[in-house]
Amino acid sequence: MTPAHSRPGPEAPRRSDARRNRERLVDAARAVFTESGPEASLNEIAQRAGVGPGTLYRNFPNRQTLLAAVLRDRIDTLCGHAERLLTADSPDRALAEWLRAFLEHARVNQGLGGSLLLDEPETLGLDCHRRIEDAAAALLVRAQRSGTARGDLAPDDLVQLVVGIALATVRVEDAAQPGRLLELALDAVHAAPRPA
Incomplete structure (x- = not known):
């Protein structure tokens, strides 16, 4: 049996992917909020970032946290x-x-x-x-x-x-x-x- 600490795992790539998703969401939100104001569609932001709405809400539980970011x-x-x-x-x-x-x-x-x-x-x-x-x-x-x-x-x-x-x-x-x-x-x- 391989010790847990030496097993390769997908944790690092997932964290890297999550970080990239967050950055893409902030970039997309910056553009969409500039075009349409603070009430812009969150679905439009997720779509422009190339992620699903679930990913958006995992990173930003509500509009205010995304605006703040x-x-x-x-x-x-x-x-x-x-x-x-x-x-x-x-x-x-x-x-x-x-x-x-x-x-x-x-x-x-x-x-x-x-x-x-x-x-x-x-x-x-x-x-x-x-x-x-x-x-x-x-x-x-x-x-x-x-x-x-x-x-x-x-x-x-x-x-x-x-x-x-x-x-x-x-x-x-x-x-x-x-x-x-x-x-x-x-x-x-x-x-x-x-x-x-």
């Missing part, structure tokens, strides 16, 4: 971009580039985040907001130390400013307006503070 994936991408920009030559340009990416993130994902916060705020948690604020802080502090960003600006103020632009431009017909508003905000980031 997509939003966390997008936040991972956004924060990874911030980390890479910390080594850019110009702290000023790095901050501006990341704020443009954050504005796009906020505009695309507000429906996902809003849906989660309304339905099940504990699913999303505060970790996502904290990670975004930490990314903004790292880039802002670097620009402040180089003397290109005003020293009295707090990271949370910067995050709220960009979120405000995203919310204010949800239904505008002028597609260039969010970018113009961000450029005005960036002018304020680099302006000297006004005397009291």
